[in-house]
Amino acid sequence: MSTASFPLPRWIDYAVLPLLNLMLAFLVSGLVVWIIGENPIEALKLMLNGALGRGEGIGFTLFYATNFIFTGLSVAVAYHAGLFNIGSEGQAYLGGLGAALVALALDHYVPWYVTMPFAILGAAAFGGLWALIPAWLQAKRGSHIVITTIMFNFIGAALMVYLLVNVMIVPGKMAPESRTFLEGGQLPKLDWLMAMFGLKLGPAPFNVSFLIALVMCFLVWVLIWRTKLGFEMRTLGLSRSAAAYAGIPYTKIVIITMLISGGLAGMMALNPVLGASARLQVEFVGGAGFVGIAVSLMGRNHPIGIIIAAILFGVLYQGGAELSFDMPNITREMIVVIQGLVVLFAGALEYMFRPALVRVYQQFTKG
Amino acid sequence: MNEKSQAPAIELVGIDKKFGAVHANKNINLTVAKGSIHGIIGENGAGKSTLMSILYGFYQADQGTIRIAGETTTIKDSQAAIAAGIGMVHQHFMLVENFTVLENLMLGAEGGALLAKGTDAARAALKKLEEDYELEVDPDAIVEELPVGLQQRVEILKAMYRGAEILILDEPTGVLTPAEADHLFKILGVLRDQGKTVLLITHKLREIMAITDTVSVMRRGEIVATRKTSETTVEELAELMVGRRVLLQVDKGAANPGEVYLSVRNLTVKDGRGVTMVDNVSFDVRAGEIVGIAGVAGNGQSELLEAITGIRKPTSGEIFICGEPVAGYDPAKLRSIGVAHIPEDRHHMGLVLSFEESQNAILGYHRDDKYGKGPFLAPDLIRQAATVDIEKYDIRPPNPRLKTANFSGGNQQKIVVAREIERDPKLLIVGQPTRGVDIGAIEFIHKRIVETRDAGKAVLLVSVELDEIRSLSDRILVMFAGKVVGEKTPDTGEQTLGLMMAGIAA
Numbered sequence: 001m002s003t004a005s006f007p008l009p010r011w012i013d014y015a016v017l018p019l020l021n022l023m024l025a026f027l028v029s030g031l032v033v034w035i036i037g038e039n040p041i042e043a044l045k046l047m048l049n050g051a052l053g054r055g056e057g058i059g060f061t062l063f064y065a066t067n068f069i070f071t072g073l074s075v076a077v078a079y080h081a082g083l084f085n086i087g088s089e090g091q092a093y094l095g096g097l098g099a100a101l102v103a104l105a106l107d108h109y110v111p112w113y114v115t116m117p118f119a120i121l122g123a124a125a126f127g128g129l130w131a132l133i134p135a136w137l138q139a140k141r142g143s144h145i146v147i148t149t150i151m152f153n154f155i156g157a158a159l160m161v162y163l164l165v166n167v168m169i170v171p172g173k174m175a176p177e178s179r180t181f182l183e184g185g186q187l188p189k190l191d192w193l194m195a196m197f198g199l200k201l202g203p204a205p206f207n208v209s210f211l212i213a214l215v216m217c218f219l220v221w222v223l224i225w226r227t228k229l230g231f232e233m234r235t236l237g238l239s240r241s242a243a244a245y246a247g248i249p250y251t252k253i254v255i256i257t258m259l260i261s262g263g264l265a266g267m268m269a270l271n272p273v274l275g276a277s278a279r280l281q282v283e284f285v286g287g288a289g290f291v292g293i294a295v296s297l298m299g300r301n302h303p304i305g306i307i308i309a310a311i312l313f314g315v316l317y318q319g320g321a322e323l324s325f326d327m328p329n330i331t332r333e334m335i336v337v338i339q340g341l342v343v344l345f346a347g348a349l350e351y352m353f354r355p356a357l358v359r360v361y362q363q364f365t366k367g
Numbered sequence: 368m369n370e371k372s373q374a375p376a377i378e379l380v381g382i383d384k385k386f387g388a389v390h391a392n393k394n395i396n397l398t399v400a401k402g403s404i405h406g407i408i409g410e411n412g413a414g415k416s417t418l419m420s421i422l423y424g425f426y427q428a429d430q431g432t433i434r435i436a437g438e439t440t441t442i443k444d445s446q447a448a449i450a451a452g453i454g455m456v457h458q459h460f461m462l463v464e465n466f467t468v469l470e471n472l473m474l475g476a477e478g479g480a481l482l483a484k485g486t487d488a489a490r491a492a493l494k495k496l497e498e499d500y501e502l503e504v505d506p507d508a509i510v511e512e513l514p515v516g517l518q519q520r521v522e523i524l525k526a527m528y529r530g531a532e533i534l535i536l537d538e539p540t541g542v543l544t545p546a547e548a549d550h551l552f553k554i555l556g557v558l559r560d561q562g563k564t565v566l567l568i569t570h571k572l573r574e575i576m577a578i579t580d581t582v583s584v585m586r587r588g589e590i591v592a593t594r595k596t597s598e599t600t601v602e603e604l605a606e607l608m609v610g611r612r613v614l615l616q617v618d619k620g621a622a623n624p625g626e627v628y629l630s631v632r633n634l635t636v637k638d639g640r641g642v643t644m645v646d647n648v649s650f651d652v653r654a655g656e657i658v659g660i661a662g663v664a665g666n667g668q669s670e671l672l673e674a675i676t677g678i679r680k681p682t683s684g685e686i687f688i689c690g691e692p693v694a695g696y697d698p699a700k701l702r703s704i705g706v707a708h709i710p711e712d713r714h715h716m717g718l719v720l721s722f723e724e725s726q727n728a729i730l731g732y733h734r735d736d737k738y739g740k741g742p743f744l745a746p747d748l749i750r751q752a753a754t755v756d757i758e759k760y761d762i763r764p765p766n767p768r769l770k771t772a773n774f775s776g777g778n779q780q781k782i783v784v785a786r787e788i789e790r791d792p793k794l795l796i797v798g799q800p801t802r803g804v805d806i807g808a809i810e811f812i813h814k815r816i817v818e819t820r821d822a823g824k825a826v827l828l829v830s831v832e833l834d835e836i837r838s839l840s841d842r843i844l845v846m847f848a849g850k851v852v853g854e855k856t857p858d859t860g861e862q863t864l865g866l867m868m869a870g871i872a873a
Contacts, residue, residue: 249697
């Protein structure tokens with residue numbers, strides 16, 4: 001047995017290791033900040049304060065985190081079946097269309113809590129269907145799902161721009177967006193939840209979608225670890241030959257998995273479309289689909305890990321925005337660099353410290 | 368003769384190696400005389416491979432000294448091992464398949480930027496090696512077109528070309544026909560007579576008796592005994608390996624064949640490239656008998672099993688189970704009508720190694736309502752069920768939550784055997800039931816297979832171990848190049864079967 005496979009207690013694997021990675025990412029980020037002539041300690045303070053300091057900051061942080069939970073779950077579900085879904089971005093975009101169509105159809109007639117379940121279904125259906133074609137191509141034709149889902153991101157973006165510019169635009173207006181939903185088509189903010197902790201939400205768009213995301217986390221956990229379908233997905237993900245031996249149908253599982261994965265990505269649209277802007281806009285996904293890959297990776301494809309990683313990225317997004325506002329030297333692009341470093345150290349290089357930790361652990365257990 | 372040539376070829380003093388909590392080699396002391404064949408025998412996980420890896424520079428020993436020809440040597444990598452005159456023939460060949468023999472020989476010793484000079488030198492050297500050691504092989508043949516026995520010879524030539532005085536062979540006969548194995552032993556004999564030293568690692572007692580001068584037995588990381596081969600017996604070695612007395616002969620009564628459970632008619636299977644792997648095969652297996660399929664690996668046995676168990680679609684022909692035509696059924700459907708399958712390769716098919724034990728104990732049967740209502744799975748129920756099998760099959764450690772990769776080969780195989788036999792199938796399809804399994808577990812698994820037969824089930828057994836086929840089967844079919852070339856009784860001589868397996872006589 002080498003140090004790579006040596007079993008460590010779970011608390012080291014799931015807490016110490018990610019924390020070390022995160023610290024290293026911040027250390028290197030600090031170095032970058034220092035090189036461009038700003039004080040890294042000050043920058044970190046500004047960032048944390050901006051993300052977690054006030055009710056409004058927390059509201060924005062959790063708003064972003066909600067997006068990332070949905071897309072993180074989307075990536076994780078596919079990953080358990082051995083599929084790398086890079087298309088959450090496009091699936092979320094199409095999901096927005098599904099959600100918006102429901103809102104536009106119902107907002108005149110019913111209150112939000114009647115619209116909500118239909119909007120969830122609409123978003124999931126459109127997102128899922130957008131994943132269906134790559135899934136079918138993978139299952140039946142062997143076209144690699146990484147390639148096809150990436151391509152479908154572009155097709156989805158083009159389609160949405162066409163629809164918004166030519167079909168859904170409000171006549172006489174310049175902005176490529178749908179009309180604003182009435183109250184019956186909006187998801188209410190979670191002022192009351194913040195108030196329970198004595199915080200004021202202010203203008204932050206933190207809304208009911210967050211609770212939907214948490215429910216989805218639980219359902220994904222049940223699906224993966226407590227159902228026969230989840231067992232089949234995991235078997236397929238870990239060993240395609242063992243799945244074939246066990247009589248687990250490849251085509252069926254690939255298609256079902258991608259429908260669920262795309263559906264989860266589609267639901268992400270509820271948050272910005274029905275929860276924040278109350279209208280369908282171009283590019284509302286804004287990269288959340290790609291962040292979902294990092295979130296899933298960092299969260300070890302487990303719903304709990306995904307919630308934690310999504311909040312971390314929420315902090316980076318919100319804190320980063322505040323930071324670039326207060327320190328003009330640190331531009332939006334610098335924030336992207338810092339996020340990239342977190343992905344690099346916490347995601348791609350997640351096992352870098354493991355051999356060293358194993359040695360330290362062995363020293364301690366020996367002595 | 369000076370003092371140096373009298374020194375033993377290899378001397379290991381106090382070699383110790385730990386991997387975390389696993390003590391792979393404990394204080395190994397071993398002396399191998401120059402010009403001898405020394406066998407190292409032991410069960411899987413006894414530490415044979417670790418010891419050889421230390422000798423060949425893949426691992427560093429934590430403690431201990433290696434002396435080669437009397438000189439203390441540090442072997443920090445395989446380059447150093449080659450420099451010290453150690454050559455290794457791996458279980459899985461390290462050859463570039465689409466290169467010629469000569470090109471493979473030169474690999475890593477090309478002799479400059481232009482090939483011509485090196486090629487000439489290699490060709491001359493190869494000719495000399497052929498003459499010295501009776502190792503004939505066409506230097507311009509493409510390696511992948513050579514039979515396995517000749518490919519192995521290229522590996523040996525490669526080692527000799529690099530000036531090996533000591534040759535390590537790791538389980539060299541696993542892929543050979545009996546005839547090829549005999550030929551290999553003849554070559555090793557010549558090498559010994561020329562003053563080379565051979566280390567033979569194997570778990571086959573018969574080979575040790577046939578070829579070695581001295582033998583060391585390893586158990587749990589220690590060398591428990593070293594014997595002169597002429598002064599020991601198979602029984603003694605087996606007992607030393609396992610640490611208790613073992614029954615080498617399978618204890619079974621006469622078969623009592625009943626109605627036909629499995630019937631294969633004109634079955635043809637082509638692989639993905641369109642190559643015919645199973646060629647118009649027909650046979651029956653009756654209730655209460657074990658039918659063994661003998662053959663060298665790669666002659667269509669795997670494809671035949673996969674077709675019968677629904678993993679691979681047959682190209683043509685028919686399969687009947689208790690009269691029901693089942694060609695085209697998927698494995699799940701076949702399980703539901705009573706077909707159990709112990710697959711040839713437990714790592715790739717029979718198990719998901721990163722699952723916990725209990726999850727593998729239900730693989731393929733996971734849709735059963737026993738393990739959870741409707742779409743749900745209940746981990747408690749699964750673990751309870753697994754615990755029953757663990758006790759009955761003495762699977763160790765008895766922990767249904769342990770990751771399957773952390774079980775030994777024998778215990779992993781028992782997980783598969785328990786899962787398949789405990790479903791009370793009508794037809795049991797078994798592929799290589801004891802590959803990479805230690806002697807103690809072999810005995811146990813063989814007993815279960817015979818019990819299954821005695822309970823009135825039909826058993827189809829495929830194995831490349833001729834001994835296993837002969838001791839378990841009631842009838843033997845021999846496969847060669849996708850065809851069944853003959854049917855024999857289990858008391859047929861090894862020689863006859865060996866020739867049939869090589870496609871020479873029917």
